[in-house]
Amino acid sequence: MSEDKKRLLIVEDDVILQKALQDFLTSEGFETFVASDGEAGINTAKEKIPDLVLLDIILPKKDGYEVLAELKQDEKTKQIPIILLTNLGSLNDVEKAIELGATTYLVKSDYKLAEVAKKIKETLKMI
């Protein structure tokens, strides 16, 4: 697959997790952008229009639900698939996210980096 690199936005406030995701996904052939809070996430998404957003829920400034709602309301960004990647995983959290338009919901501690990459590729129909 030698087409253009798919572009991912990672919105994650934990520096170590952010770096790990970025390193791994870059090595998987993606181009990555990062944002460390909800507001920065929204701005970067609107500016870069990535192919997919990986979004944490507990974030400073604006939480993941607010980011999700805002991106799904904006004409420019509403078609971007959003994968929630968080350690919250109760029924209410998942329902709320899906209702707001998230494509999938992954619990960080249940997923290896390789599995996250696989989900991204599935969502982008790369595999």
Added chain:
Amino acid sequence: MFVNDLDVKKQAEYLGVSLWRTPSMLFILMGTIIIIVMLLVYYLFKNYNSPEALIMSEVVIVIVLMSIGNFIIRNVEEMAKINKMKSEFISIASHQLKTPLSEINWEIELLLSRNMEGLNQKQLEIVNNVSDSSNKMTRLVSDLLDVTRIDQGRFFLEMEGVNIAEAIKEVVENNQFLAKNKNIEIKLNFPENLPAVLADKKKIMIVIDNLLSNAIKYMKESGSVEIKTQKEGDGVVVSVKDNGMGIPKYQQDKVFQKFFRSDNSGRYQTTGTGLGLYIAKNIIEQSGGKIWFESEENEGSTFYFSLAKSAV
């Protein structure tokens, strides 16, 4: 689990509440009052004929009964509140643990999958051991969180069509190391073209892992575990059979209870929380399936679960 119902002191100790708040004491109190009231009514009816006296006595009885009722309800309420706080505490503590655990897991994965050049055999072995420990810890934290969610009715399953044979193979792969260490052979027995089942893949893998790792854990040195899948009716039945220590007859009705550990388990395996089968039962039942077992002490156990065929 149940302390002698009438031993109030023991019950108070067991539940960690004061004597007056034990269910037995409340029961005795309530009973005593009912008996006194009945005697009183009998006495009043026998000796007084005036409606005023009867009405007065009824008012007194109602007031007394309502106060007692109120006292009992407030006690129950307080216990429910404490129970809720306990669940919330576990939930918050586990969440806080999950972030650093994810950091450790992902960093190790990054090291082992992308940056392992230059590590020698010994170093690799050490990193792999750290990785195993971290995975164990992650599982434990997830189990605790799952139990709190099950208890609060907030347990979530993401249902999809799952290739059960593939899920089983993946779990077997993860347990191969444990099995080889104990010289245990894992046999697989799958028929051709099994239908996909309706389940949450990650959670079903947890169920299979619980059954398989139990089978391995509670086996004496060497032996074999057989995992079989069969089409049955409108779905699939999976069985995990071992020739291990088995579960004593008198404890078999408690196997799926929270924190259950059989009396003979400590002889072979000291670790274990007693949460695995409780979680497994809840996952299977919430998926619309059934879970059951057959077991003979010193002969072995077979655990079964069924899942419905996926419509897709």
